[in-house]
Amino acid sequence: MQAHAGASLPSPVRSRTPSMNVQDIVAEHGAFVWRTLRRRGIGATDVEDVAQEVFLVVHRRLADYDDRSGMRAWLYGICARKASEHRRKAWFRREQPVATIPEQSAPPDQPEAMKRRQAWAQLEAILGELDRKKRDVFVLFELEELSLAEVAAAVGCPLQTAYSRLQSARALVQTSIARIHAQEERT
């Protein structure tokens, strides 16, 4: 249903607002890109660099952006590529002698932040039980609050399929959470 054809589309199809620039996109969607990269396995020390790479791509490709499926769906695709690219390169980085300890990009520990991280770790474990396709749809819809149509565009599936994945992911997640909660009550 989405008819992206990337750069080969004739220009009349483009409908982006002329005023849109990369800075605005960062302001509006920078946190989304950040979280998406983190959820796709980019560590806290690397995420800033990978995010910059994402926005370099955005900068280069903005003229080809076709907004029918939404900016976040487009960004999501770029993030997915950059994240997997980064993971492929990871073997090389480990070969590098690093003279100094990598800089901390995580904020200093605070109880609140700690609690959030624990909760995320717990949620991540639950999401880890889902298959990748269901998980992606669930995260984009429930946590990132994309519309279902945007989700479908982001992951490249029909809306009906996105709906199905969401429903089954929800059932599994709620079951897992209920199970964990019951265990906690017992202990």
Place this chain on the structure above:
Amino acid sequence: MRRIEEPTRLLDPRSGASDDVRRLLAAGRDALAPTEDQLARLGAFAASAGTGGTLAAGKLAAGKAAAVRVGIHAITKVGVVKLAVVLAGGGIVAGVGWTELHRGEAPRTVPTVEVVPASSVAVPVLPPLVSPPQAQPVPADDTPAAGSPPSATQPPSVPSAHAVASPASTPAPTTPSPEVTTPSVPAGVSPVGGPAPSQAPAESELALLDRARATLAVDPAGAMRVLDEHRARFPGGAFAQEREVLAIEALVRLGRRQDAMARADAFARAFPGSAHRRRIAVLLGEDGGE
């Protein structure tokens, strides 16, 4: 034929999800968000990307892990090289980077690593074209689950009111609007001249920084003037840290090492937890050399 109704999010109290579910999701939603500082840096980076590739590279140089990752960290005193890494696209840019490196302060060799040519590894990976997600055939395993609506044979549409749901957790970097004041000469810096004559009357904070960054490698004195102007006009601006890092780099390039170190000390006092401190240490050769 039925339209697919936009489901109510579990986080929405009307969804009927249990408190446990909602609490966990809410925490999970916010756990991985960037700090405002990180977002601001990303915004500054984007701003520079918007004004030209070289600027983008300069900003990357200010980032840290990139350099370590590709292994050039050890030999570079000057950020430009790192930029070459990410901009990989253009051989021209990379060439410029190296040239500028050697034109700048003599590169100092650092004992730890002798390095794979960065460009051979890190550069080529960018796919030439990142296209938006393509429509894909429905995978076989995605038959609608129980509880999904009756088959929709046509692409269902979704109420447009939902199409622009925006995450509440997306803070915008703060970019103060430019304020025009008379540039004054900050203490501790001896300006070589006044503000650049070509400057537009209301050049924004970021535009000023971009201009400084653009000329830093070839004209550090000129960049220093721009940075002085920035400091005069935006003493507590959103990108004060970035300005200071650039200024320290410019001072190093000008051979004004004492000034650079004094400024670095001031930076360390003003921004003790800054992510830029490592970059500054690299600029000053304090990261394991000397």
